Amino acid sequence: MSKLEFAPAKVNLTLEVLGRRADGYHELRSLVAFATDAGDRLTLQAGPTSTTAVEGPFADGLNGANLIDKAVEAVSRLAPNSVPGRLTLEKNLPVASGIGGGSADAAAALRLLSAAHPEIASLDLAAIARTLGADVPVCLRSRSAVMTGTGEQISDVxxxxxxxxxxxxxxxxxxxxxxxxxxxxxxxxxxxxxxxxxxxxxxxxxxxxxxxxxxxxxxxxxxxxxxxxxxxxxxxxxxxxxxxxxxxxxxxxxxxxxxxxxxxxxxxxxxxxxxxxxxxxxxxxxxx
Structure with a gap:
């Protein structure tokens, strides 16, 4: 039986750059919200794990490995006995467009794998999300928030x-x-x-x-x-x-x-x- 997870578009309602830090990163403050009606869709089916199959109107924009595959790799390292399954992405959002598509997809993969596998559900998904990109932690939650720091500090709004x-x-x-x-x-x-x-x-x-x-x-x-x-x-x-x-x-x-x-x-x-x-x-x- 297949399982489906929605990966909503992330909208930066505000994005303040407070300054460049000594480590070269930028300190940010951003009010983010998520689109309930616009996003990608990720399907999980039983079977041997392989690279994510991509279909949909913007499938051609993704070449090679993507953040979903990196999320699966991160999960597999921490739960080596799990068999995540086969993932298919319906890519409805434009690629690299400022609305968190790749980050939302990776976050959806973490939620989907967690719901399907008890051994993955016991992992610290937020910690895994932080290793994948600045927007992945807030996309994991997929609800309005203020992001500060480089995106790792999240306050619900x-x-x-x-x-x-x-x-x-x-x-x-x-x-x-x-x-x-x-x-x-x-x-x-x-x-x-x-x-x-x-x-x-x-x-x-x-x-x-x-x-x-x-x-x-x-x-x-x-x-x-x-x-x-x-x-x-x-x-x-x-x-x-x-x-x-x-x-x-x-x-x-x-x-x-x-x-x-x-x-x-x-x-x-x-x-x-x-x-x-x-x-x-x-x-x-x-x-x-």
């Missing part, structure tokens, strides 16, 4: 139930070193020793979330626009949609999003955007 987004990606070619190049162009200053800490935000309404996102923004937007000028058009088109409240970049791009206060407004906006830009990847989803 409650979002209002009626927060909707339209996601749009112009499907431009993305270099393999995209994130590193965006951070290079950012050229962040050294992390100050006296930086202030703050508690995770508390939101009582969708308007609170929208105001917070608009105020904090995404520090990577300006350098990402230099790398992908198409982002300028995407943000402009999202901002012009009826009842769009804020339009920003997610992660290092090139996927952008607009926030809406009702499902009807977001659905209407997505339909209008698809009609205007049939060559883009566009999705509408509630966020949680």
């Amino acid at each position: 409650e979002l209002p139930a009626e927060l909707f987004a339209v996601l749009a990606n112009p499907l431009v070619e993305v270099p393999s070193n995209k994130t590193a190049e965006v951070f290079r162009l950012l050229n962040a200053e050294a992390l100050p020793d006296d930086r202030a800490t703050e508690n995770p935000p508390a939101f009582s309404s969708v308007g609170d979330v929208i105001r917070y996102a608009a105020l904090r923004g995404n520090a990577l937007e300006a350098p990402a626009r230099r790398l992908f000028p198409e982002i300028i058009t995407v943000l402009s088109q999202l901002a012009k949609l009826p009842r769009s409240r804020v339009a920003q970049l997610s992660g290092a791009g090139p996927t952008c999003f607009a926030l809406f206060e009702t499902e009807h407004a977001a659905t209407t906006g997505a339909r209008m955007l698809r009609a205007r830009h049939p060559g883009w990847w566009i999705a509408m989803s509630r966020l949680n």
Whole structure:
């Protein structure tokens, strides 16, 4: 019998770069949410373990080993007597697009293997996730949170139930070193020793979330626009949609999003955007 796990898109509602650390990494603060209606799907079936089979509209974007295979390898080292099984990924999210696709896939693999095998369920999945990438720990939880540090510090945040987004990606070619190049162009200053800490935000309404996102923004937007000028058009088109409240970049791009206060407004906006830009990847989803 096969088992299915959803790997939702991760949306950086904000992304603040607080400075460059002495170890060369960047100190971040990011409010993240997850799309309940947009994501990849991972299926586990009994059988000998092999590399992950990939299908779906963006399968061609994955060449060679991926984070799912690395997750399986990490699990197999710690539980050598387990036979994880055969994994198939339905790749619905654009590859390297700023919405955590690979990280979400690896996290889904950890959840799926844990649910299927008691010997894997006893492992420290969060610790394994930290070895796979900065976004994998928060994707393992797949619920709204504030990430700090390099992504390893996670504080849960409650979002209002009626927060909707339209996601749009112009499907431009993305270099393999995209994130590193965006951070290079950012050229962040050294992390100050006296930086202030703050508690995770508390939101009582969708308007609170929208105001917070608009105020904090995404520090990577300006350098990402230099790398992908198409982002300028995407943000402009999202901002012009009826009842769009804020339009920003997610992660290092090139996927952008607009926030809406009702499902009807977001659905209407997505339909209008698809009609205007049939060559883009566009999705509408509630966020949680």
